[in-house]
Amino acid sequence: MIELTVNNRKLQLDVAEQMPLLWALRDHLGLTGTKFGCGAGLCGACTVHLDGKAIRSCVTPISSAQGKRITTIEGLSAVSDHPVQLAWIAEDVPQCGYCQSGQIMQAVALLAETPQPSEQQIEQAMAGNLCRCGTYNRIKSAIRRAAKSNESMAVAAVNTALVDNEATEVRS
Amino acid sequence: MISRREFLTVSLATGGGLLLGFSTASQAETAPASVVPAVASGKDFAPNAWVRIAPDGQITLVVSASEMGQGAMTALPMLIAEELDAEWGRFNTEFAPANQAYANPLLGGQITGGSATVRGFYTKMREVGATAREMLLQAAAKQWSVSANALITEPGRVVHPGSGRIALYGELAEAAASVPVPGSVMLKSEKDFRIIGKPTPRLDTPIKVNGQAGFGIDARPEDLRIATIERCPVFGGKVKSFDATAAKAVKGVLAVIGLDHGVAVLARDYWTAEQGRQQLKIDWDLGPLADLSSEGITRMLRAGVETKARPAAKHGQGAGALPSAGSKKIFRAVYQVPYLAHTCMEPMNCTAAVTADGVTVWAPTQAQGNAQRAAAKAAGVDASKVMVHTTFLGGGFGRRSESDFVTEAVQLAKQHGHPVKVIWSRPDDVQHDYYRPIAYNELSAELDAHGMPKTWVHRIAGPSIWSRIAPARVKNGIDPSAVEGAADLPYAIPNLEVTYALIDPGVPVGFWRSVGHSQNAYVVECFLDELAAQSGQDPFEYRKKLLKDQPRYLAVLEKAAEMANWGKPLPKRHHHGIAVAKAFGSYCAQVAEVSIESGKPRVHKVHCAIDCGVAVNPSGVEAQMQSAIVYGLTAALSGKITLKNGRVQQQNFNDYPALRIDEMPEIAVAIIGSGVESGHTLGGVGEPGLPPIAPAVVNALRAATGKPQRELPIRL
Ligand code: FES
Numbered sequence: 001m002i003e004l005t006v007n008n009r010k011l012q013l014d015v016a017e018q019m020p021l022l023w024a025l026r027d028h029l030g031l032t033g034t035k036f037g038c039g040a041g042l043c044g045a046c047t048v049h050l051d052g053k054a055i056r057s058c059v060t061p062i063s064s065a066q067g068k069r070i071t072t073i074e075g076l077s078a079v080s081d082h083p084v085q086l087a088w089i090a091e092d093v094p095q096c097g098y099c100q101s102g103q104i105m106q107a108v109a110l111l112a113e114t115p116q117p118s119e120q121q122i123e124q125a126m127a128g129n130l131c132r133c134g135t136y137n138r139i140k141s142a143i144r145r146a147a148k149s150n151e152s153m154a155v156a157a158v159n160t161a162l163v164d165n166e167a168t169e170v171r172s
Numbered sequence: 173m174i175s176r177r178e179f180l181t182v183s184l185a186t187g188g189g190l191l192l193g194f195s196t197a198s199q200a201e202t203a204p205a206s207v208v209p210a211v212a213s214g215k216d217f218a219p220n221a222w223v224r225i226a227p228d229g230q231i232t233l234v235v236s237a238s239e240m241g242q243g244a245m246t247a248l249p250m251l252i253a254e255e256l257d258a259e260w261g262r263f264n265t266e267f268a269p270a271n272q273a274y275a276n277p278l279l280g281g282q283i284t285g286g287s288a289t290v291r292g293f294y295t296k297m298r299e300v301g302a303t304a305r306e307m308l309l310q311a312a313a314k315q316w317s318v319s320a321n322a323l324i325t326e327p328g329r330v331v332h333p334g335s336g337r338i339a340l341y342g343e344l345a346e347a348a349a350s351v352p353v354p355g356s357v358m359l360k361s362e363k364d365f366r367i368i369g370k371p372t373p374r375l376d377t378p379i380k381v382n383g384q385a386g387f388g389i390d391a392r393p394e395d396l397r398i399a400t401i402e403r404c405p406v407f408g409g410k411v412k413s414f415d416a417t418a419a420k421a422v423k424g425v426l427a428v429i430g431l432d433h434g435v436a437v438l439a440r441d442y443w444t445a446e447q448g449r450q451q452l453k454i455d456w457d458l459g460p461l462a463d464l465s466s467e468g469i470t471r472m473l474r475a476g477v478e479t480k481a482r483p484a485a486k487h488g489q490g491a492g493a494l495p496s497a498g499s500k501k502i503f504r505a506v507y508q509v510p511y512l513a514h515t516c517m518e519p520m521n522c523t524a525a526v527t528a529d530g531v532t533v534w535a536p537t538q539a540q541g542n543a544q545r546a547a548a549k550a551a552g553v554d555a556s557k558v559m560v561h562t563t564f565l566g567g568g569f570g571r572r573s574e575s576d577f578v579t580e581a582v583q584l585a586k587q588h589g590h591p592v593k594v595i596w597s598r599p600d601d602v603q604h605d606y607y608r609p610i611a612y613n614e615l616s617a618e619l620d621a622h623g624m625p626k627t628w629v630h631r632i633a634g635p636s637i638w639s640r641i642a643p644a645r646v647k648n649g650i651d652p653s654a655v656e657g658a659a660d661l662p663y664a665i666p667n668l669e670v671t672y673a674l675i676d677p678g679v680p681v682g683f684w685r686s687v688g689h690s691q692n693a694y695v696v697e698c699f700l701d702e703l704a705a706q707s708g709q710d711p712f713e714y715r716k717k718l719l720k721d722q723p724r725y726l727a728v729l730e731k732a733a734e735m736a737n738w739g740k741p742l743p744k745r746h747h748h749g750i751a752v753a754k755a756f757g758s759y760c761a762q763v764a765e766v767s768i769e770s771g772k773p774r775v776h777k778v779h780c781a782i783d784c785g786v787a788v789n790p791s792g793v794e795a796q797m798q799s800a801i802v803y804g805l806t807a808a809l810s811g812k813i814t815l816k817n818g819r820v821q822q823q824n825f826n827d828y829p830a831l832r833i834d835e836m837p838e839i840a841v842a843i844i845g846s847g848v849e850s851g852h853t854l855g856g857v858g859e860p861g862l863p864p865i866a867p868a869v870v871n872a873l874r875a876a877t878g879k880p881q882r883e884l885p886i887r888l
């Protein structure tokens with residue numbers, strides 16, 4: 001049995017320890033918002049947070065997530081109102097949308113660490129997240145927009161509030 | 173226009189609302205009534221309905237095209253809502269089931285491709301909306317005993333200005349259902365549009381920022397098993413025999429199933445299935461392509477380019493106008509492009525359930541009819557027994573017009589007796605694609621006394637897409653998709669000859685965003701730039717001279733040049749390149765600003781001018797230009813599929829890379845609105861932004877280095 005805390009909910013899973021977190025989330029917990037793109041840490045579609053840090057869940061064995069806080073796109077906010085989601089909506093970023101869960105999780109982690117990122121910091125932090133639809137320029141605009149909304153709001157406070165949010169119902 | 177074969181139907185929806193649709197005389201792709209309610213929520217939903225208005229005011233619009241990022245799910249409702257005078261956003265949308273009634277009028281099938289969604293449905297969807305509105309007006313007129321002419325609509329309601337009476341659409345829905353369908357309706361004139369032409373946020377954005385949008389890979393019917401398949405590494409190869417003992421010993425593996433072209437391992441999750449797959453021992457019959465290599469393919473094309481040439485276009489004296497072979501006056505070049513994979517962000521996948529009652533398929537498909545037929549064949553049932561649920565597509569780019577992944581899912585679900593979702597790994601996706609065709613091009617030209625091309629000869633050799641998909645489209649040996657953008661050159665050149673040699677090395681080829689234009693614009697626009705350089709002329713001015721009688725080409729070309737300040741000084745070591753192309757009915761010109769940084773091309777800025785007739789959603793058009801530019805730039809900078817021993821050598825984003833955010837140019841888009849009412853045709857948007865990007869970048873690099881780049885991807 002593996003004990004996990006996903007989106008603020010404690011649960012137990014009977015799967016192999018080496019199973020990548022991605023497949024535990026998608027196929028065993030039904031949290032399909034996190035996507036599979038390459039399975040090799042090359043595209044970022046599977047990005048989730050482990051204790052607030054962005055990681056690639058396709059190459060993270062579930063055993064190494066034990067005892068840590070896992071946040072997926074479903075747990076980011078109760079009603080899609082995280083400042084980064086709002087910025088994404090305002091810039092109408094997604095096209096096919098497949099990469100966007102990963103992009104958003106990556107951007108949230110970036111802004112938590114660097115509330116006012118430079119152009120170069122944005123590019124560096126986001127370079128591991130591919131988008132085959134080419135939404136990069138709108139992603140940049142959305143991150144700049146979210147950074148602006150950060151100015152008046154301590155990011156740490158936002159993130160604490162997040163953790164306290166009612167998380168999405170998990171099906172097992 | 174609604175064709176004569178079709179007639180409007182109207183009926184009472186569940187709960188007594190108005191249901192409006194079209195029927196077609198012949199419905200080859202039919203969805204059985206029994207399975208339709210799984211898509212629609214109401215019991216009485218007819219599979220050919222477009223608009224449903226319930227008494228509680230809930231409006232449902234059926235989206236007949238797949239949403240793969242291009243914005244169909246927003247643009248099609250915009251067309252209906254404009255004429256229906258619906259409140260924007262206050263309606264639900266649903267994807268249509270497989271049914272010929274939903275065929276794109278331009279394509280004749282239910283296919284999302286060819287940049288044809290908006291232009292194919294532009295009039296039809298507006299007529300659907302206008303008809304519903306007219307019937308609501310008639311219903312109100314009857315209720316209030318006034319003339320329908322005395323009534324107007326405001327978004328979501330009918331108003332009688334004379335008395336101030338108001339009825340919401342929902343309140344009129346039941347009465348409207350008994351109004352005879354009007355024979356014809358007036359459509360708004362372009363100047364009265366209130367929705368069409370306004371930058372409109374996508375309807376699917378909210379569910380694409382919270383993980384709720386359901387892609388194919390997210391389908392999870394009860395009792396689902398996940399399958400992964402080890403396919404023969406050589407195209408066309410087959411399974412001779414296999415040993416599943418070790419695979420079955422992996423904890424969690426539920427079944428191992430042999431197929432013709434591979435062996436599938438099933439489990440409750442993808443990773444466990446993959447663990448089992450790694451333990452398979454398979455003896456392959458590799459078939460006749462086991463020795464195929466990229467070098468061999470190029471040799472085949474080079475050898476056949478002249479000997480197998482068939483005429484695709486000729487003006488004036490064609491090649492006969494060239495001076496005798498060996499003359500110094502002939503300017504020659506060989507241009508080559510490689511096979512390309514699609515690498516949609518969502519790997520190929522499909523989910524199927526096969527029961528005694530029929531087949532249900534959840535598919536990220538661009539072609540519901542093909543998917544339905546493939547599923548029927550795989551299950552051995554009539555197509556009417558197959559229900560296709562179209563999910564969101566994590567990219568399509570032409571790859572998802574194929575149905576290989578549907579066949580696999582249905583075969584496995586049938587044999588296994590439980591619902592199965594087949595998921596391709598990224599290497600599966602890269603190595604078992606239907607690739608953009610490789611092409612080998614020989615060009616020769618002669619310039620006149622003013623340095624302008626007098627004779628242009630373009631010989632193309634490559635495999636053919638239509639030969640497999642619809643052989644009848646290949647006439648006199650010419651696959652139109654192989655010569656598009658080359659045989660229909662807009663430039664005023666007195667003698668022109670274009671030939672095509674259909675040579676099929678056996679690697680599967682298919683539609684790839686912008687199809688033949690994806691390579692021909694590069695070849696043509698770069699060779700033309702070489703000619704301009706040869707005669708010492710500015711490439712923009714050179715094109716202008718050759719496009720004197722092509723006003724729509726000229727307009728985008730001049731706009732892009734103006735946006736880029738063409739001819740004005742640039743930052744140090746930055747260079748401009750320009751290109752123009754017409755594809756899928758739209759005209760697009762681009763200027764790329766490029767420099768060379770540590771030996772590599774760096775694209776700083778792209779100025780893009782597009783004329784697509786009418787931009788239904790300008791925000792969507794802008795997004796599609798950015799998207800096509802990124803897709804085309806990825807291919808130009810790094811896209812190359814190579815073969816060795818019949819096997820594709822690339823496998824993931826490490827060796828088949830895609831453009832990343834830190835390589836992203838700034839992109840400025842100008843939409844030239846020419847307007848259909850001014851007599852212009854409506855063009856597509858999903859693909860036309862792609863063809864000009866490779867030549868614009870390559871031409872800028874030629875300006876930088878003085879050397880042409882006659883092979884893609886670019887190598888400095
Ligand atoms: S799926 Fe994990 S990085 Fe691509």
Ligand code: FES
Pocket residue numbers: 094095096097098099100130131132133134135241517566567
């Ligand atoms: S929106 Fe399609 S891959 Fe990013």
